[in-house]
Amino acid sequence: xxxxVTLKQVANPDIxxxxxxxxxxxxxxxxxxxxxxxxxxxDANALEEALRLREKHGGKVTALGxxxxxxxxxxxxxxxxxxxxAILINDPDLLNADSAGVGRALAAAIRKIDDFxxxxxxxxxxxxxxxxxxxxxxxxxxxxxVSPIVRIEAVDGRHLTVHRLxxxxxxxxxxxxxxxLGVSSEINEPRFPTMRGTMxxxxxxxxxxxASDLGLQPFTPKVELRxxxxxxxxxxxxxxxxxxAAEQGAALANKLHDLGLI
Amino acid sequence: MAGVLxxxxxxxxxxxxxxxEVATAGAGLADALGESLLGALIGDDLAVATRxxxxxxxxxxxxxxxxxxxxxxxxxxxxxxxxxEACSPSVVLFAHTLGTREWVPRLAAHLDTGLVMDCTVLAAxxxxxxxxxxxxxxGILGEFVVRGGPRMATVRSAVFDPSSAxxxxxxxxxxxxxxxxxxxxxxxxxxxxxxxxxxxxxxxxIVSGGRGLGxxxxxxxIEETAAALGAAVGCSRPVVDSGWVPSSHxxxxxxxxxxxxxYIAVGISGxxxxxxxxxxxxxVIAINMDREADIFTRANYGVVGDFREVxxxxxxxxxxxxx
Numbered sequence: 001x002x003x004x005v006t007l008k009q010v011a012n013p014d015i016x017x018x019x020x021x022x023x024x025x026x027x028x029x030x031x032x033x034x035x036x037x038x039x040x041x042x043d044a045n046a047l048e049e050a051l052r053l054r055e056k057h058g059g060k061v062t063a064l065g066x067x068x069x070x071x072x073x074x075x076x077x078x079x080x081x082x083x084x085x086a087i088l089i090n091d092p093d094l095l096n097a098d099s100a101g102v103g104r105a106l107a108a109a110i111r112k113i114d115d116f117x118x119x120x121x122x123x124x125x126x127x128x129x130x131x132x133x134x135x136x137x138x139x140x141x142x143x144x145x146v147s148p149i150v151r152i153e154a155v156d157g158r159h160l161t162v163h164r165l166x167x168x169x170x171x172x173x174x175x176x177x178x179x180x181l182g183v184s185s186e187i188n189e190p191r192f193p194t195m196r197g198t199m200x201x202x203x204x205x206x207x208x209x210x211a212s213d214l215g216l217q218p219f220t221p222k223v224e225l226r227x228x229x230x231x232x233x234x235x236x237x238x239x240x241x242x243x244x245a246a247e248q249g250a251a252l253a254n255k256l257h258d259l260g261l262i
Numbered sequence: 263m264a265g266v267l268x269x270x271x272x273x274x275x276x277x278x279x280x281x282x283e284v285a286t287a288g289a290g291l292a293d294a295l296g297e298s299l300l301g302a303l304i305g306d307d308l309a310v311a312t313r314x315x316x317x318x319x320x321x322x323x324x325x326x327x328x329x330x331x332x333x334x335x336x337x338x339x340x341x342x343x344x345x346x347e348a349c350s351p352s353v354v355l356f357a358h359t360l361g362t363r364e365w366v367p368r369l370a371a372h373l374d375t376g377l378v379m380d381c382t383v384l385a386a387x388x389x390x391x392x393x394x395x396x397x398x399x400x401g402i403l404g405e406f407v408v409r410g411g412p413r414m415a416t417v418r419s420a421v422f423d424p425s426s427a428x429x430x431x432x433x434x435x436x437x438x439x440x441x442x443x444x445x446x447x448x449x450x451x452x453x454x455x456x457x458x459x460x461x462x463x464x465x466x467x468i469v470s471g472g473r474g475l476g477x478x479x480x481x482x483x484i485e486e487t488a489a490a491l492g493a494a495v496g497c498s499r500p501v502v503d504s505g506w507v508p509s510s511h512x513x514x515x516x517x518x519x520x521x522x523x524x525y526i527a528v529g530i531s532g533x534x535x536x537x538x539x540x541x542x543x544x545x546v547i548a549i550n551m552d553r554e555a556d557i558f559t560r561a562n563y564g565v566v567g568d569f570r571e572v573x574x575x576x577x578x579x580x581x582x583x584x585x
Contacts, residue, residue, distance in 0.1 A: 013399055013535070016556065020401060029398060103371070128404070129397050129515075131379060132367040139371035144445035146335070147364050161449065166360055167273070167463065169453040171332060176445035182364075185516050186509065222376030226405040228397070233559030237548060245567035249575030252547065252565055257583045261524045261545055262467070262491060 001059040001155070001177075003050040004116045005083070006106055006134070008040040009067050009074040010127040018232060026227045027096070029127050039074040042122025044190040046183040049152060050120050051082045051191070057155055059117070060084040064109055066102055068095060072206050079201040080193030087113070091210045098221040103136020108214035110141060118160070119180040123148040131182075138180040146173055147182025263411055266292040267300045267323075267351035269342065270315045271359055274331065275307035277314045280357040282424035284417045285317030287384050288355050289425065294386035300349055301430055304341045306331035318427030321434050323348060329440045332451055335365040336444045342369055344438045351412045353391055355384070358416040366416055375410030382421045391415065399515055400538030420521045420542030454510060462494050462513065467524045468543075470496035470513055472536075474529025474550060475569065478506040483573045484528060490577045496520065498530045514539035528569050532557030549573070 011020065011031045021030045031037045039047075050061045063078035063086040065071050075086035087109065094105050110119065119138075124131035131147075138145035150170060151163035158177045163170040165184055175181070193201070240255060242248035256262045268288035270281035285301070292299040301319035303311055308326045315322065325341040338361065346354060356362045358380045370377035382403075383394035391413040397404045408415065462468060469491065471484040488495045496513040497506070513520050515535040525543035529550060530536060537560050540546060548561035549569050558564050565572055 011398070014533070016401075016534070020398065022402075029402065098376075099367070100371070100374075100376075127398055129380065129395075129399065131363055132370070132377065135364075135367035136371045139368055144336075145364075145368065146446055148360070164364075166333075166451070168461070169451065171451045172449035173334075174447045174449055179445065220409075222370075222374075222408070222410045223378055224407045224409070226392070226407055229403045229405070231396075231401055231403060233556065235558040235561075235564075237558045237561040237564035240563060240565045245565075245571035246575035248565045248567050249572035249577075250579040252549075252563070252572070253576050253579035253583060255563060256524070256547070257580075259545070262580060262583075 001053055001057045001117045002115055003053060003059065003061050004110055004113065004119045005043070005047045005050045005061060005063050005078070006119070006121045006137070007043045007047065007063050007065045007074050007078055008122070008125045009037045009065065009071040010040045010125055012036070012038050013041065013126040020230060022228050022230065026229070027225050029228065036073070037070065039077055040122050040125045042124060042126070042183060042185060045185050045187050046120035046122050047078055047081060047083065048188045048190040049183055052188065053118070053152070053155070062087065062113060062116070064106060064113070065089070066094060066105055075206050076201040076204065077193060079204045080197035081191055082194070082197055086204065086206045088206050088208050089214070090208045093211055098223040099130055099132035100136050100222050101219055103133045104140055104219070105211065105214060105216055106133065107137045107140035108216055109209060110137065112214060117177045119143070119178070121180065121182050123182040123184045134180060134182045143178055143180045144175055145180040145182065146175055148184035149181045150184050150186040152181075263350045263352045265298045265300050265349055265351040266295065266353045266355065267302060267346070267349060267412070268317060268319070269354070269356045270301060270303045270311065271357040271362070272303060272305040272308065272311050275305060275311060277311040278357065279424060280359070280417070280419040282316055283419060283422040284355050284357050285315070285425035285427070286422040287417050289318060289427065291353055291355075291384055291386055291391070295352065295389070297352060300351060302345045304330055304338055312433065313429060316427050316429055317425045319430040321349070321432045322430030323434050323436055325436050325438050327438070327440065332448050333361050334446060334448055335368060336441065336446060339365045339369050339372065340441050341438050343372065344436055346373070346412060348434070348436055352389075354412045354414045356414070356416045358418050362416050366414065370414055373412075375412060375414060376408040377414040378406045378408055379416040380418050381415045382418050384415060384417070396538060399534035400541060401534045462496055462511065462518045462520055465494035465520065465522050467491050467493035468496045468513070468520055468522045469493045469526045469528065470498065470530060471501060471528050472498040472530030473500040473504070474531065475501075476529075478504075480570070481506055483569055487526070487573050487577055490580050498533070498536050527557050527561070528573065530557050531555045532560060
């Protein structure tokens with residue numbers, strides 16, 4: 001089974017909002033100095049699942065990213081984890097594209113690669129929390145898409161049986177290949193790069209494709225980001241005091257009782 | 263194209279509370295745009311939901327068939343498209359749920375139109391739809407202009423007040439042919455009950471523990487406090503990762519987003535993803551040794567102290583107050 005995994009490089013989601021920075025236009029999140037960006041967490045889960053499927057069923061795993069030159073790092077990391085090849089779409093004209101623009105560019109690249117049974121994507125990216133790109137890819141390629149997936153239970157010929165998250169459990173669905181799945185973090189724990197993989201990543205050539213290589217027409221965005229605004233958090237908590245921790249505990253109970261909360 | 267169309271959300275034929283909140287958001291936009299407000303429901307057995315879907319809609323569109331239970335993206339997508347064709351709205355709003363997160367982006371792509379999901383503010387500027395949504399796990403707010411026809415948005419729960427306007431005066435039933443079986447077919451559904459009985463999602467009081475508890479051996483402090491309050495038990499992600507409790511207890515963006523009246527966070531540092539999951543909690547109490555922990559930026563009341571002494575005294579006093 002040949003699998004394509006889409007990878008987005010994002011600012012490390014563990015950076016506290018008080019340390020995160022925006023570019024001068026207030027439109028992009030910039031990683032602070034010394035804290036390198038990382039592979040989007042859900043995308044890492046998608047890659048891990050692809051590698052596990054390859055281990056069981058053979059085939060190859062291709063990582064596909066869209067971003068600036070620094071995004072090669074995430075793609076190299078994907079190779080270090082075990083991906084066979086990686087491709088980067090890096091065209092300045094696409095860096096500020098909306099979900100529709102990014103989805104169509106990825107779909108065009110997937111068409112150009114033209115050798116896949118399954119596309120695995122993270123359910124959403126941790127920087128924009130958008131969750132749309134995978135569906136624009138699926139629509140453009142006319143593929144069935146299911147998300148968020150917490151388990152791939154079985155592979156049987158040209159069908160997968162998957163578990164899709166619902167409010168209080170999951171539904172089992174049978175999906176015909178080729179298909180696209182949006183992967184959630186419950187599905188697995190991504191592996192670390194191996195030494196051998198890291199050496200392979202060092203040697204790997206990652207081609208950079210432009211919009212013109214993909215035959216993409218100029219597009220008008222459907223959604224325009226006006227500005228980002230960091231939510232600076234300051235403590236506004238009323239502190240419950242007391243001469244001992246036990247006194248504080250009792251005082252807290254009194255407070256909640258007075259407020260009618262318990 | 264004119265009109266603001268609001269899709270209600272139903273589970274097993276029952277209208278979910280967020281539906282009435284989306285109706286409020288829609289009414290505000292319809293007012294600002296000077297357009298009519300329309301409602302729509304897709305599902306099976308919608309008689310009760312139809313009577314409960316308040317919003318002051320001039321018309322309520324119904325697509326009702328047993329085919330819509332259980333939910334599958336393709337069926338909802340198809341039905342919603344027919345509703346939109348029938349009324350040509352300029353704006354379409356949906357509740358932000360696990361279902362809409364799957365089928366609404368596909369609908370936007372299919373209609374080749376603009377969509378922003380998980381919005382907390384919606385405004386009309388002239389004919390433009392301008393929305394705000396939390397990004398980066400809630401640490402940053404993004405403001406977007408949505409274009410296309412119709413312009414679409416999903417609305418986060420527990421942001422808008424529920425509508426108490428009248429039910430629709432006119433109900434329009436749409437006969438949507440059931441599409442041929444697609445490439446995704448439903449097999450079955452399993453409910454994973456939250457251990458410890460009470461469901462996090464609907465809980466009015468939640469007592470939640472984090473890494474600051476120091477170890478699984480101290481988890482009983484959380485359970486005893488929850489039991490005294492009749493509360494559900496929650497936790498932060500590191501607790502799940504360390505295997506102290508199952509992931510069904512996890513509160514946060516990658517776990518359950520909760521809406522309690524009272525949320526007590528014990529030994530939780532307050533990662534952005536966790537704070538996003540409790541953004542709709544009415545009152546948050548933080549109990550933590552570290553005064554600088556981010557959880558105090560969200561908490562209404564805080565106790566800086568050792569939970570091993572704070573919680574037993576707290577529970578003792580609760581029992582006195584209740585007896």
